[in-house]
Amino acid sequence: MTHPNHSTRLAELTAGARDIIPMMVGAAPFGVIFGTLVTSGPLHLWHGQLMSLVVFAGSAQFIALGLIAGHASFAVVLATTLVVNLRHVLYSATLAPYVSHLPLRWRLALGGVLTDEVFAVAWSHYRHHPPGSVSPYYFLGAGLAMYLNWQIWTLAGLLFGAAFPGLQSLGLDFAMVATFIAIVVPQLVALRYLAAAATSGALAFFWQAWPYKLGLLGAVFAGVVVGVLLSRPGSQRRTAEVAQ
């Protein structure tokens, strides 16, 4: 592993934080809404901040609030957390080659901040380089920025949530859509990637009402299967025959 000097590290931390700014804008209203929902439920305010500090997973936190308000058992809340967050296994498996050479404390820290947004930004950075050639400071910078952002907006919602009515209708979450498009579209360079993305996008729409994000997982699985089938030797010719 190389040891870049402090200014290089700082530059990479800053670059990661800078590239995740659109995602921070998109996550802000959800942080405020989460904090606001805590004030109307059975949890203390500090429980809400503690959840953002140690769980740091928007979807799972929202669903847990709903379950807690509905007097679900702890086992149901924990099992739901597991299922809702299962997609993160795919993220860490995808990024594993780029972090496997790092000391354990680095891998624990980077795993802790691996949200949807951080995965998207970190992967779009790493994919241009062979594994092991890029320092982890960019990944860490993106993760820390997203983490601090989530804490600040959770706190804002806990303290002043009632003062922000109609926050959801502003559509700030569109920043996430635009950023993900900027990352995905340049990857659709071959038919197999286009077909995989089209399959998962269409199925994710049709299956969005499935509980616990299982529709998302199923759609990703189907898209990956399509991609793998089209990656087999000779599959391009067979696809052409099927199309006729």
Place this chain on the structure above:
Amino acid sequence: MNYVVLILGMALITWTIRAAVFVLGDRLVFPPLVRTALGFVPVTVLTAIIVPMAVSPHGGGAELTWRNPQLIGALAAVAVSALTRRPLLTIAVGLAVFFVWQGVVLK
């Protein structure tokens, strides 16, 4: 009931899911088929997250209409990205189209 224990349990589960593969590190070697499959994870998962947000922003049925600013903004972003492959330009144009559409065109 002790909510602190519940929250710490959620944290432990979430962190384990996210970090387990990282912690295994070099001891985990994926067979070629799995490596091929993982190559399709980023495009499929990011697409699966955004398509419902753009097509049915209110969580119900499809809103395939010019009165859906999320859809118009997303189509603009896809066009800019396909033509230029420049991330910042894509995000800037997508956001501009979305907010102008929402705040000006639909007023």
